[in-house]
Amino acid sequence: MLDTVEGQYGDLLLPEETGFLEAYRRLGFDAQCLYVRLISRVGPWFRELRLHYPELGAITPAVDDLLQAGLAEQAAGLSVEDLGGLCSVAELSTLYATRAADKASLLQQISQVESSETGALDTLIAADCARVIAPAKTDVVNLLQLLFFGNRRQGLTDFVLSDLGVARYYPYALDRGQRLFPRRETLEAYLDCAACEDQWHVLLEQGDEKGIRELAVAMSCTAIRDPAVQHRWDRLYNRVARQLERMGESQLALTLYSLSQRHPARERSARLFEKVGAHSQAEQLCETIEAQPWCEDERDASRRILPRVRRKLYGGSTSRRRDQFDQFVLSLPHSDVRVERQVAQKLSGDWQQVRYVENQLMTALFGLAFWEQIFAPVPGAFNNPYQSVPADMYEQDFAANRRELLDSRLAELSTLSLDVELPNRWRSYQGFQCRWVNWRVISEELVTNAAAVIPREHLLAIWQRILFDPRENRRGFPDLLALGSRPGDYQMIEVKGPGDTLQDSQKRWLRFFREQGIPAAVAHVQWSDD
DNA sequence: ACCGGTCACACACAG
DNA sequence: AACCATAGAG
């Protein structure tokens, strides 16, 4: 990891960071291993006496090595809480010759005895005849990890899971010359946003409303953001503003939403305008939205809000035509089994098979059909070898960034036999991590059957719509897929129990299916026993 | 980004 | 003794 980061980002490392690289490389092998062990554990403090790593030989020289290199530090004091983390109840009882009902009260007693943090530490060191240490420079390691992975979620465990084969990643071409952080300033901008996110999480967890307001004000003061991290800020704006809404801080929420260029900022703003009685502003914003919606979900929301607002402004009534979908009603008894399963069971006599697949099947077929395009080496798409999807998978320009690739693949798919091609793809890629394919659920048999029965034109239409907006259109598929034995003999069925209604994403797919002549229906369940 | 985000769904409430 | 949560491991 260090070599990769140095190669890719060596020029924008600070002296402390290059210093870390040198110091680590100068360590003996055992000390290097120990350092990795320590930073992988909770800590921060460790009793040297309790470090058992048979593969490392003696611990003491390794610790000496780390201390000398400045990659570990000795404790100068220990809070009673930290002491409790390092010692079991039995050990504490012996150390302080006391007993107590539970660990908490034992520590309570100890805090009476120990007047200072050095006291607790000295007691422990005297008993252990060994040091208490913590790994140092962990913040530098975090930074290097960020540079390696391009995100803050992944870390050393991803190496292990990959080595073990628990997670296998498709060997896509990775261009380390393409940098997520071209300059130090980009990195710093990312870290600024990250710090703000952390602060937000803390405040939210503490329910600190005053702190949240202050954070919001601070966020709204810096309006100029590095474009490379703008969408990160937008996500944070939306989250904080949503919380401000709940706190009744409409104005502050509106300010943050106005800085965000990410759904649902405008939808929420329109709702807020309506709520505070600024109907003409709500109207204006809805008109803006409908002139150029950021996504279909936003457009749908606006179409609900705008007529309502206009009614309030100008009176009158506008009748909205309701969606009409193919539907039927089923009577079922109450049961522990999910309604979807019950309906599948009930319908199974009419079909070859009825599968409860929800979003999983169509997304999987999409993933299999466009695997090579998804994993194509588009600049910036892959920052590390452990990704299950390109970085821009859910961005608006995913398809635009791969236009030619996708077009030629679409042309291929319109001539290939899909009931051969899709199972072939399944076998080629089986087990490789891909966000579109849940291998646990999608069997080769299911892919084969689906591809044999669902007409090519239907699949192509569905895939085109997914490509149009991969973020939104990967959800909302009906619960059930009923397959017959002949091409074209199938139906998708959305099950609705009593009190459940179609969601916007579900309506959008159902409307699309209706337009395309794709067989789909809604099964309304009523309880037969009440 | 510190077990969170995403999805489907049940339920409550307002008009 | 039975049970549960957690950390650490590959």
Place this chain on the structure above:
DNA sequence: CTGTGTGTGACCCTCTATGGT
């Protein structure tokens, strides 16, 4: 009746040693 908001549960390597209650 519709449109909303809110809260719940399931799902994301898996096994085991340890320690606490």
